[in-house]
Amino acid sequence: MNIKGDDSMKLGLKDRFSIVKGLLYLILGICCVYLIVTGRYLNYIAPRYELLLGISSVALILGGLATVIWAPSRYYKHNWRSIVPIIIPVVLLIVPPVLVPTTSVQGAARINDDTNNFDFTNDAIGEVITVNSESKEPGISKDKKEIVLNSDNFYQTIVKVGSNVDQYKDYTVYMTGYVNRDDNTLKSNEFTISRMAMSCCIADVAPIGMTAYKPDGDSLANEQWVSIEGKVSTRDFHGRQQPYVEITKIKSAEPILGYVYP
Structure with missing residues (x-):
């Protein structure tokens, strides 16, 4: 040996x-x-x-x-x-599906982003339009008293409206998001129109949106994607004024894959 x-x-x-x-x-x-x-x-x-x-x-x-x-x-x-x-x-x-996410993953490459149709004046489907450049930062038109949310301004505009809610009362708001009922303070026919927000990385991902009310809101499926038109109202929330959208028009929307960022 x-x-x-x-x-x-x-x-x-x-x-x-x-x-x-x-x-x-x-x-x-x-x-x-x-x-x-x-x-x-x-x-x-x-x-x-x-x-x-x-x-x-x-x-x-x-x-x-x-x-x-x-x-x-x-x-x-x-x-x-x-x-x-x-x-x-x-x-x-x-190992899939982490490297190759399915379409349900919120952070996948954006599709249908900012192309949902906010034209409620014609039929229920209408022509798909792109949100024009006027709705970019900060997403608020004081002349028209309109708030148009898209992926570029979603987070910042919601924070701005929430910080100055009285200033934007009665503004018309247009937004697309999914129906979210995770907030246990929501009442009957209330829900949040949300997008997933990422500040740093996947560990801090959380939904952000605006509380909304529709007379038959409970009929909407949770996590259903919708485009809405509504009026900004206010309500008392633990001693402070909170923005509150009273929906006037609503229709189904294509999911927007992708996070929104601060």
Whole structure:
């Protein structure tokens, strides 16, 4: 039995732990690049962090290659459990449906964004129109006394209206969102017209919207997407005035996939 020969063979091999660790870093970096190229990173982080994600991707790829290339040519005793924190994000990003979200994922690339029809003057379907540039930031026209919400101004405009509710009373509001009844303070025929908002990353995703009332509002299915026209009213909510939309017209809308941001 040639023990010395076996030892010499081992010394001629790369450290397996270093190679595995380097490959995992490399795969994770490639996954991040894929998310950036396809735009699917928007499922996980806000757009303003795209550059940071890109820098991290390059660092992971270079670090992984360096770890493999310069792996020591001998075996060391390692704790293999230490690579679990690298394996977890790799698995989450590679295994469907996390990397390839279904259409129900709110953060997928936006479709039908700002193209829902707010023209309630004709038939129930009408021609699909694009919200014009006048409805961009901040989404409020004082001349027309109108508030038109879209993905670009949804978060900021709702915060602005909520902070100055008396100023916008009786304004006509147009918005598209899904019926949300998670608020346990809602009364009969009340619901919130919501979109999912992301401040930083997927960990802080939460719905934001405006409370609305419709005489037969309870007949609407929860999470049903609707476009509405209504009047901004106010009501007392724990000692302060809260904006409140009295719906005058409503119809079904196509879901808008994508988060709204501060």
